[in-house]
Amino acid sequence: MPLLPLALIRLLAPLLRPLRALAARGWLVEAELDAVLAWLHPAWRLNRVFARVEGREWVGDDLLALRLRCNGNARGWRAGQHVQLYLCLDGVRHGRSYSLTRVADAGVIELGIRRQPGGRLSNALLERAEVGQVLELGQAQGELRWPRQGAGVGLLAAGSGITALLGLLREALAQGYAAPVQLLHYVREAGQRAYRDELLGLMQRYPNLRVHWQLTGQGGERLRPEHLAPMHGFDLLACGPAGFVATLRECWDGGLQHEAFSPLPRSAEPGGAVRLEFVRSRVQASGDSARSLLEQAEAAGLRPAHGCRQGICAGCTCTLLGGAVRDLRSGATLAEPGQAIRPCVSAPLGDVRVDL
Numbered sequence: 370m371p372l373l374p375l376a377l378i379r380l381l382a383p384l385l386r387p388l389r390a391l392a393a394r395g396w397l398v399e400a401e402l403d404a405v406l407a408w409l410h411p412a413w414r415l416n417r418v419f420a421r422v423e424g425r426e427w428v429g430d431d432l433l434a435l436r437l438r439c440n441g442n443a444r445g446w447r448a449g450q451h452v453q454l455y456l457c458l459d460g461v462r463h464g465r466s467y468s469l470t471r472v473a474d475a476g477v478i479e480l481g482i483r484r485q486p487g488g489r490l491s492n493a494l495l496e497r498a499e500v501g502q503v504l505e506l507g508q509a510q511g512e513l514r515w516p517r518q519g520a521g522v523g524l525l526a527a528g529s530g531i532t533a534l535l536g537l538l539r540e541a542l543a544q545g546y547a548a549p550v551q552l553l554h555y556v557r558e559a560g561q562r563a564y565r566d567e568l569l570g571l572m573q574r575y576p577n578l579r580v581h582w583q584l585t586g587q588g589g590e591r592l593r594p595e596h597l598a599p600m601h602g603f604d605l606l607a608c609g610p611a612g613f614v615a616t617l618r619e620c621w622d623g624g625l626q627h628e629a630f631s632p633l634p635r636s637a638e639p640g641g642a643v644r645l646e647f648v649r650s651r652v653q654a655s656g657d658s659a660r661s662l663l664e665q666a667e668a669a670g671l672r673p674a675h676g677c678r679q680g681i682c683a684g685c686t687c688t689l690l691g692g693a694v695r696d697l698r699s700g701a702t703l704a705e706p707g708q709a710i711r712p713c714v715s716a717p718l719g720d721v722r723v724d725l
């Protein structure tokens with residue numbers, strides 16, 4: 370039983386500012402302060418975001434809406450962004466990125482968690498996350514915003530991509546957005562039409578909203594240019610696997626914001642032997658210039674924090690201390706000491722030192 374209620378620690382969060390300043394200068398040890406705060410309430414920390422599970426609801430055959438209330442450390446979060454969620458499973462810390470489908474008052478947020486074949490963290494959350502449990506989150510990231518320039522807004526989602534768009538849609542309608550909105554959601558089977566009841570209710574309440582579902586399983590149609598015809602002149606927001614987003618980019622030349630959540634193609638280059646130094650862990654290892662630093666750190670016995678492993682969530686970000694790395698997505702070289710890199714999509718170019 371916590372010694373203080375969560376509502377009170379949210380109120381007290383601004384009062385920790387002087388302690389944060391002292392910890393940032395190294396005059397206080399954040400981990401020691403966190404231990405005291407956690408003793409008062411399991412969700413209280415100096416800087417890190419922890420949240421209590423307040424509710425869970427299945428909104429599709431394979432998608433769970435998880436409602437959480439954060440401590441006072443969530444900074445400037447918006448619907449449409451995504452956060453990293455961390456869970457320790459069998460002693461190993463796992464992280465994964467989830468979209469914020471709602472950001473409400475008093476620190477209440479909602480995430481959409483989809484069952485994934487082999488998805489350890491998502492499946493553990495679906496089975497085990499209970500009301501009252503406290504979970505750790507990262508700070509929110511992401512640039513998707515509701516567009517206001519076009520004749521209307523087209524929302525295109527594939528699978529769990531709906532979770533990145535739903536929060537923006539909810540907010541825009543509640544704030545009185547009156548231009549036409551077309552939502553087109555591609556799912557394999559009818560049971561995967563997540564949030565269907567809510568979306569049907571929104572259509573009744575807001576006559577400017579039209580929602581369509583496109584079933585893609587068993588020979589159903591995937592995204593085709595003619596599906597976009599009713600959105601002529603609209604600005605589009607899209608989220609889905611990389612192939613879905615790539616197809617959309619090929620057949621749409623108007624305003625488009627998009628996010629992809631599946632692995633991006635990597636440039637393949639032969640890898641020579643290199644020396645790796647993981648400074649914080651005091652580990653040195655032999656490596657190569659083909660695999661990502663994250664893979665090679667894990668092979669050396671480290672367990673760095675990470676999430677998507679695709680360069681999207683920033684959950685693995687660390688500092689390059691020496692040497693150079695190659696961005697496996699773009700081929701760009703990063704070689705500035707002190708530069709932030711994403712080890713999951715960075716391969717060493719020669720010997721490197723990183724703050725891991």
Ligand code: FES
Pocket residue numbers: 675676677678679680681682683684685686711712713714
């Ligand atoms: S693990 Fe998500 S960016 Fe590296």
